[in-house]
Amino acid sequence: MSSPSADAFRYAHAHRTEIAWLSQNTNHLVPPEIVRGALDEAIRERRYEGYPPASGDPELIDLVTADLGLAGTRPFLTGGGTESLYMIARALLAPGDEVIASDPSYLIIHRFVELAGARTANLDIYAPPFRLTAERIQEAIGPRTTMVLLIDPLNPLGSGYSREEVRAIAEVAHDHHLVLLNDVTYRDFSEGHALAAEFAPEETVTVWSVSKSCGLAGLRLGGFAAPPDRVRAIARFNTNDLGVNILAQVAARAALRTKSSWIGEVVRQTRENGARVREVVAGVPGTSLPVYPSRANMLVIDLGATGVTPEAVQEELLFHHGVFVRAGNYLSPHHGQRFVRVSFSNPPGDIERFARAFPEAMRTLSARTATPRPA
Numbered sequence: 278m279s280s281p282s283a284d285a286f287r288y289a290h291a292h293r294t295e296i297a298w299l300s301q302n303t304n305h306l307v308p309p310e311i312v313r314g315a316l317d318e319a320i321r322e323r324r325y326e327g328y329p330p331a332s333g334d335p336e337l338i339d340l341v342t343a344d345l346g347l348a349g350t351r352p353f354l355t356g357g358g359t360e361s362l363y364m365i366a367r368a369l370l371a372p373g374d375e376v377i378a379s380d381p382s383y384l385i386i387h388r389f390v391e392l393a394g395a396r397t398a399n400l401d402i403y404a405p406p407f408r409l410t411a412e413r414i415q416e417a418i419g420p421r422t423t424m425v426l427l428i429d430p431l432n433p434l435g436s437g438y439s440r441e442e443v444r445a446i447a448e449v450a451h452d453h454h455l456v457l458l459n460d461v462t463y464r465d466f467s468e469g470h471a472l473a474a475e476f477a478p479e480e481t482v483t484v485w486s487v488s489k490s491c492g493l494a495g496l497r498l499g500g501f502a503a504p505p506d507r508v509r510a511i512a513r514f515n516t517n518d519l520g521v522n523i524l525a526q527v528a529a530r531a532a533l534r535t536k537s538s539w540i541g542e543v544v545r546q547t548r549e550n551g552a553r554v555r556e557v558v559a560g561v562p563g564t565s566l567p568v569y570p571s572r573a574n575m576l577v578i579d580l581g582a583t584g585v586t587p588e589a590v591q592e593e594l595l596f597h598h599g600v601f602v603r604a605g606n607y608l609s610p611h612h613g614q615r616f617v618r619v620s621f622s623n624p625p626g627d628i629e630r631f632a633r634a635f636p637e638a639m640r641t642l643s644a645r646t647a648t649p650r651p652a
């Protein structure tokens with residue numbers, strides 16, 4: 278039997294042209310002509326018939342290096358940031374190792390940690406300030422701790438770290454010789470974002486992606502950056518020996534070449550959409566936003582006081598309103614039963630559909646869950 282979330286994805290993909298896709302933090306705001314021309318040309322030239330340069334298109338590598346702005350590192354390309362995260366866990370963790378992480382979190386990384394025989398120590402951050410602190414990390418370090426997972430900004434909460442907070446966490450990693458896995462997938466949405474590698478260059482492995490910043494999630498391109506020795510150690514676990522999808526490389530190159538001309542507008546519209554989501558949630562009794570504003574392109578909506586389950590909200594919105602948000606259970610072992618996540622790098626029309634649908638869906642579901650009063 279398939280799971281409710283597998284059913285939701287099957288339905289949403291089958292109806293994708295009619296769905297407001299607010300469920301995967303994808304970015305639907307990059308002007309399509311940015312990559313269309315480059316992809317058209319690559320297809321005309323039938324680039325897909327041959328292998329790509331195995332270590333990546335040289336101009337793309339230069340563009341990523343400049344985009345990250347990290348001297349002394351060379352980005353390594355993988356099939357999305359996901360493949361990097363898997364390789365890093367395999368290469369740098371041994372059975373019994375402990376990784377300091379959070380709950381909520383992007384739990385797919387935790388699964389990779391477990392596949393390496395290690396475990397995560399999840400610090401509960403579903404309370405102010407809704408992110409890790411250097412002090413809590415310091416306290417949580419035990420004899421088996423070898424790594425800290427710093428996702429900044431954080432999926433799902435949308436919380437992020439100031440430059441000083443990143444510096445303090447990087448110093449803890451440096452002082453205790455811990456690997457600092459800095460996942461910066463949503464970095465471009467975060468004003469004043471700081472990379473941990475700036476403060477702990479030897480300890481930090483930076484995972485980046487063009488999925489969200491450049492609106493290329495379907496093409497699957499990302500990677501990691503670290504000092505050369507560490508890159509070599511991680512790259513031993515690369516299975517994609519013949520290189521990363523050539524059309525993805527062509528599209529990423531076109532997007533990064535022009536990014537400075539469109540990213541400002543993408544972020545502006547995303548912020549405006551976030552403000553609209555807040556307005557909508559404020560009008561629905563019992564729901565609230567633990568974190569606002571988001572430093573990424575998503576918010577968590579807490580349903581705590583409504584008695585309605587996140588799965589019911591996901592289903593009602595998707596099947597009855599064509600609006601796809603995500604139930605929290607895949608993002609938090611302890612709090613996933615009380616929130617949905619909504620992402621909003623979308624055209625305003627999608628957000629207006631959410632604005633109409635969410636209050637109505639909550640009214641319907643609340644009426645269904647309300648306990649009948651005795652006569």
Ligand SMILES: Cc1ncc(COP(=O)(O)O)c(C=O)c1O
Pocket residue numbers: 301302356357358359360383428432460462485486487488494497498499
């Ligand atoms: C924190 C985080 N890291 C990594 C990824 C994976 O991104 P990619 O599409 O580059 O594999 C995601 C995707 O949602 C994410 O939220």
